[in-house]
Amino acid sequence: MRNESLTAGDLFKFDYFKCLRSEFAKNECRICIDLCPEGAMVFDRTKLTLDTEVCTACAACVGSCPTEALISETFDPNRFALEFSQQKNPKISCKENVPCLAALSSEHLITIALRKEGEIFCDLAHCEGCSINRDNRILETIETMIDEAERFLQIFESEKRIERVRELPDDAPETGRRGLLKKLVNVANEVNEETTMTELMNLSGEKQPLKRILLKNSLKMAAEKFSEETTVEADFSFVVNKTIDAQTCTNCQECAMFCPTEALSILQDNTGIIFQMGKCIACSICDDVCQPGSIHSDKTFDLVTFTFDRMQLLVKHTLEICEECKVAFPYRGGERVCDRCKDFRANHGDLFTMARDME
Ligand code: SF4
Ligand code: SF4
Ligand code: SF4
Structure with a gap:
C-alpha cells in the first residue's frame, strides 16, 4: 500500500518526497528500516513505503532520518528542542516528555545543550525492558546520539555535559499518564510560546532540515565561546566535508543539480562548483551521481564554516569551445x-x- 504521504492512524507520517531512498535511485539509506522494531518501513518494488497496518507510531525512527521525512503527528522534535531549552526540568525521558529518546537526533541534543542552562539528563533507565528496544538497537542508537553530541560540544571545549541516567532510584514515583499530564501543564507555563513559534515559522520553506537550521542558530548564539582553532578532524554522521578533483571533473554539474539541500551549487558563470558545509547532510548522493568519481568526502570539520554557511569553491574551470x-x-x-x-x-x-x- 504505497502513497506519497502515508499516515499511520493519524499519528505518524512518511513524506515520500523527502526520503532519500525513495527519491534517488542509487541512494542506499536504510536507517529507518534497520531501526523500526515492527518492520513497518518496507520496499514496494524499488521504493520505500510505510506499511500503515504494521506501524505503531512509536516514533523511534524519527530522530535518525537525515531529511525529516518521518514525522510524528504528536511529537515535533524541533519544537521540543526549543521548548525544553526554556524549561527548568533537566531530564529528557520517555516517561515525561518524549515518546522515545530516539525521536531526537544528535543535532537536537547539541541544540538543547547550547541553549539550556544547567545540566541535561537523558533517562535510559527504561530502555532495557522496553518492548521496542529489540536486539538493543534503540538503546544503541540513543547512546550513539549522545556520544556524538558530546564529541561535537568538545570541539569548542563546552563544559556542558549530557548525563545518562541508567537506574531508577528506589523511591522513584510511578509516572503514570496522570502524572505526565500534570508535568506537561507545569512545563507549558515555563515556555515562551511566542519565541518558539517565531523561530520555527522563520525556518519554513528551507531545503535544509529544520534541525540543522536550529543547530546553526544555536551555534551562532554561542560563537563567542569558539576557540581560535576551529578546524578539527572529526567523524560526524550528519555532515561531511567535500572536495572535487579538478583534473577529472567534467563540469557536468550533476552533483549540484541532485544535491537535496543545495549544499552544492553552481557558480553564476557556470565555471565551477561551490560547497556550503553547513547545509550538507552527508547523504552521498553527489558521490553516486558523479560519473568520473571526482567528488570526495573527508572528515575535515570547520566550526565557523559550518555555523555561518561559508562558501568554499571546490572547483573552477577555464572553459573553451x-x-x-x-x-x-x-x-x-x-x-x-x-x-x-x-x-x-x-x-x-x-x-x-x-x-x-x-x-
Ligand atoms: S531514514 Fe529517512 S531518508 Fe533514510 S530511508 Fe528512512 S525515510 Fe528515507
Ligand atoms: S564533481 Fe562530478 S558530478 Fe560534479 S561537476 Fe564534476 S564531474 Fe560533474
Ligand atoms: S553535498 Fe553531497 S553529501 Fe552533502 S547534502 Fe549534497 S549531495 Fe548530500
Missing part, C-alpha cells in the same frame, strides 16, 4: 577537444578510417 562538437568544456591545455569527443574518436576511430579510405 570544443573544436568538434562546439560545446564548452573544461580546458586543461593541449588540443581543444572535449573528453567526450576524444572518447568517441578512440572508440569509433575505425569508422572514420574506413570512410576516409573509401574516398
Whole structure:
C-alpha cells in the first residue's frame, strides 16, 4: 500500500518526497528500516513505503532520518528542542516528555545543550525492558546520539555535559499518564510560546532540515565561546566535508543539480562548483551521481564554516569551445577537444578510417 504521504492512524507520517531512498535511485539509506522494531518501513518494488497496518507510531525512527521525512503527528522534535531549552526540568525521558529518546537526533541534543542552562539528563533507565528496544538497537542508537553530541560540544571545549541516567532510584514515583499530564501543564507555563513559534515559522520553506537550521542558530548564539582553532578532524554522521578533483571533473554539474539541500551549487558563470558545509547532510548522493568519481568526502570539520554557511569553491574551470562538437568544456591545455569527443574518436576511430579510405 504505497502513497506519497502515508499516515499511520493519524499519528505518524512518511513524506515520500523527502526520503532519500525513495527519491534517488542509487541512494542506499536504510536507517529507518534497520531501526523500526515492527518492520513497518518496507520496499514496494524499488521504493520505500510505510506499511500503515504494521506501524505503531512509536516514533523511534524519527530522530535518525537525515531529511525529516518521518514525522510524528504528536511529537515535533524541533519544537521540543526549543521548548525544553526554556524549561527548568533537566531530564529528557520517555516517561515525561518524549515518546522515545530516539525521536531526537544528535543535532537536537547539541541544540538543547547550547541553549539550556544547567545540566541535561537523558533517562535510559527504561530502555532495557522496553518492548521496542529489540536486539538493543534503540538503546544503541540513543547512546550513539549522545556520544556524538558530546564529541561535537568538545570541539569548542563546552563544559556542558549530557548525563545518562541508567537506574531508577528506589523511591522513584510511578509516572503514570496522570502524572505526565500534570508535568506537561507545569512545563507549558515555563515556555515562551511566542519565541518558539517565531523561530520555527522563520525556518519554513528551507531545503535544509529544520534541525540543522536550529543547530546553526544555536551555534551562532554561542560563537563567542569558539576557540581560535576551529578546524578539527572529526567523524560526524550528519555532515561531511567535500572536495572535487579538478583534473577529472567534467563540469557536468550533476552533483549540484541532485544535491537535496543545495549544499552544492553552481557558480553564476557556470565555471565551477561551490560547497556550503553547513547545509550538507552527508547523504552521498553527489558521490553516486558523479560519473568520473571526482567528488570526495573527508572528515575535515570547520566550526565557523559550518555555523555561518561559508562558501568554499571546490572547483573552477577555464572553459573553451570544443573544436568538434562546439560545446564548452573544461580546458586543461593541449588540443581543444572535449573528453567526450576524444572518447568517441578512440572508440569509433575505425569508422572514420574506413570512410576516409573509401574516398
Ligand atoms: S531514514 Fe529517512 S531518508 Fe533514510 S530511508 Fe528512512 S525515510 Fe528515507
Ligand atoms: S564533481 Fe562530478 S558530478 Fe560534479 S561537476 Fe564534476 S564531474 Fe560533474
Ligand atoms: S553535498 Fe553531497 S553529501 Fe552533502 S547534502 Fe549534497 S549531495 Fe548530500
